Amino acid sequence: MTVQNQKRVIGNLLLENIPQVPASLTQKLRLYQESREYSFADWLPDGRGLLVSTRSGESAQLYQLQKAGGHCEQLTYFSEPVSAAIVRPGASPGEALLSKDNGGDEAFQFYLQPLAGGAPTCLTDGISKHGNPVWSPDGRFFLFSSTMRNGRDQDIYRYDLSTKEWQLAFAARGYWYPVAWSPNGQWATVLHYKSAQESALHLLDVDTGELQSVQSGPGISCREGYWSADGGLLYFTSDAENDWRELWTFSPETGQAERLTGDLPWEIERVAVAPTGEEAAFVANVHGYSRLYLYCRSTRSYRAIEQLPGGVIRNMKWHPERPELALTLDLPTLPANVFVLDARNGECTQWTNATTAAAQPSLVPEPELITYPTFDKAGGSPRKIPAFYFRPGQDATAPLPVLIYIHGGPESQFRPGFLPTFQYYMAELGLAVIAPNVRGSSGYGKRYLELDNGYRREDSVRDIGALLDWIGQQPELDTSRVAVMGGSYGGYMVLASMIHYGDRLSCGVDVVGISNFVTFLENTKPYRRDLRRVEYGDERDPDMRRHLEEISPTSHAHRITKPMLIVQGQNDPRVPASEAEQILKAIRSSGGEAWYMLARDEGHGFRKKTNRDAFNQAVALFLQTFLLPSGEKLEIAARQGTVAQG
Incomplete structure (x- = not known):
């Protein structure tokens, strides 16, 4: 029997078998969708204020902010989101270099934007992928990485603003990108990224192309790779002497490298060096939370900054003249804001006012960090998998239905930032949400990171099976109502979980997920292919190809017997839309039920508000339909005002 799929087109969205979303659900969810966050981009010229990013209409745009709590003056008006921006040193009037792509294709182009307003000028070819721009100290040049040479390798180029021309500064096989220019303008630190487990740091003579190794080696x-103000030291992170990356310094004069944080048992993930004075800021990843430290070069000591609340730090940079550090801080209970830390007295000032209409921050439940045992052992004891456990408020009725949320990567980590959709799931649907960091996640050292590589791929899926076992031991959770959701590699994990544990799951949501590792590796963009082969295996090897085919969800789609929601961006350069289309066809051919959403103007995830809102509405309706029993659906409808009260 042929099943007729119901298709609708709304704007740039193609919907298949997704019912009309009730107005009551849309109205209730709108409170959560209207959250607004801010992100720090750079200091304005002479440090007179901040360049920040926040949503304007459909997408994130740049704003100028002259003082804490002041008015944000919009600078850019693109239909596409601006992904990053750095202010040009010494330019008068001021200018910023920004990047954006088209429809999520990740072929980022550079634009020079006058800070006084006006139209930006595109500086790049409009075709290739460009990234990682770094200004020279005098602001005449910037270095950047690009695929211009052959579409596969990412070389390093130098752009001259005085001539409006670029030249190839360094070319080699693989992914190379600049980090920072030395104060004297001769050298730049560059990284050769080979995989999440291996990357080498070098010094590049910008004029001659000469390369000098700072630290490299297998594993x-x-x-x-940031310079001290006098150019005498280079600050970088490395796991050369430990299971996790530590803070190191390197002296270009002596060629000696030195560990600084050997006594900290956490991964150092972010570094910023003051352009004046002798301080460096660095961030430790403490079980997913960020902890900020300040290092003093003269005393060779560091101290933790206790004034910041627990959250996730991003995008930090020192003031060009004063010991003030601007950063983005994302909290579990409030959307991200921009803060400025005064290193002289430890005072931390909030510059922006992120908003959420759904609930007061004091009423938003914080996640609990838990661990659960999995199938194998570490150090003679059962290996523990970390996870964040979000519980609904005290008025929720137990036992609670559960949503398992699996991050992508896999060399990534779920971290406790603000997620308005999680707040909706808890407050309006009464769901508990558990976000595990299964083996292969970053933030827990390189041994943990490598536990799922190659032939061990399905070991991470078994970690989800162990989580289902743990859920079954919790009296407040309902083992008969468990859904799984994830994006990218997390989407593969959803499909694999539905295959291996479908009898224990109610439904699944696969967002831009891998459905077949062979076709994924053959069709992902050429500049990504070798990097992904290190993680998943090389499909050109016959034995590995057989293994990848065997574990691919398309080979077992007939075992997916519970409802699925599949979501995809048409322009995805990472996981092509063909991955979604082939698993959708395979599930339906076996008689399975699948809703489908395709955005024609998105890539690896939805960044435009209209599309993102429609996606969130579809997920909410899907979970409400397949995870909640009819009685709870009526209660939800009553709360949303769609059932008459007698």
Whole structure:
């Protein structure tokens, strides 16, 4: 029997078998969708204020902010979101270099935007992927990475603003990108990223192309690479002497490298060096939360900054003249805001006012960090998998239905930032949400990171099985009502979980997920292919190809017997839309039920508000339909005002 799929087109969205979303659900969810966050981009010229990013209409745009709590003056008006921006040093009037793509294709182009307003000028070819721009100290040049040479390798180029021309500064196989220019303008730190487990740090003579190694080697992963104000030291992170990356310094004069944080048992993930004075700020990843430290070069000591609340720090940079550090801080209970820390007295000032209409921050439940045992052992004891457990408020009725949320990557980590959709799931649907960091996640050291590589791919899926076992031991959770949701690699994990544990799951949501590792590796953009082969295996090897085919969800789609929601961006350069289309066809061919949403103007995830709102509405309706029993659906409808009260 042929099943007729109901298709609708709304704007740039193609919907298949997704029912009309009730107005009551849309209205209730709107409170959560109207949250607004802010992100720090850079200091304005002479440090007179901040350049920040926040949503304007459909997408994130740039704003100028002259003082804490002041009015944000909009600078850019693109239909596409602006992904990053850095202010040009010494330019008068001021200018900023920004990047954006088209429809989520990630072929980022650079634009020079006058800070006084006016139209930006595109500086790049409009075709290739460009990234990681770094200004020279005098603001005449910037270095950047690009695929211009062959579409596969990412080389390093130098752009001259005085001539409006670029030239190839360094070319080699693989992914190379600049980090920082030395104060004297001769050298730039560059990274050769080979995989999440291995990356090498070098010094590049910008004029001659000469390359000098700072630290490299099999199994060594370096990051960062920022100069002290006098150019005498380079600050970077490395796991050369430990299971996690630590803060190091390197002296270009002596060629000696030194560990600074060997006594901290956490991954160092972010570094910023003051352009004046002798301080460096660095961030430790403490079980997913960020902890900020300040290092003093003269005393060779560091101290933790206790004034910041627990959350996730992003995008930090020092004031060009004063010991003030601007940063983005994302809290579990409030959307991200921009703060400025005064290193002289430890005072931390909030510059922006992120908003959420759904609930007061004091009423938003914080997640609990838990661990649960999995199938294998570490150090003679059952290996523990970390997870964040979001519980609804005290008035929720137990046992609670559960949503398992699996992050992508896999070399990534679920971290406790603000997620308005989670707040909706808890407050309006009465769901508990559990976000595990299964093996292969970052933030827990390189041994944990490598536990799912190659032939061990399905071990991470078994970690989800162990989580289902743990859920079954919790009296407040309902083992008969469990859904799983994830994006990218997390989408693969959803499909694999529905195959292996479908009898224990009610439904699944796959967002831009991998459905077949062979076709994924063959069709992902060429500049990503070798990097992904290190993680998943090389499909050109016959034995590995057979293994990848065997574990791919398309090979077992007939075992997916519970409802699925599949979501995809048409322009995705990472996981092509063909991955969604082939699993959708396979599930339906086997008689399975699948809703489908395709955005024609998005890529690897939805960034435009209209599309994102429609996606969130579809997910909410899907979970309400397949995870909640009819009695709870009536209660929800009554709360939303769609059932007459007698």
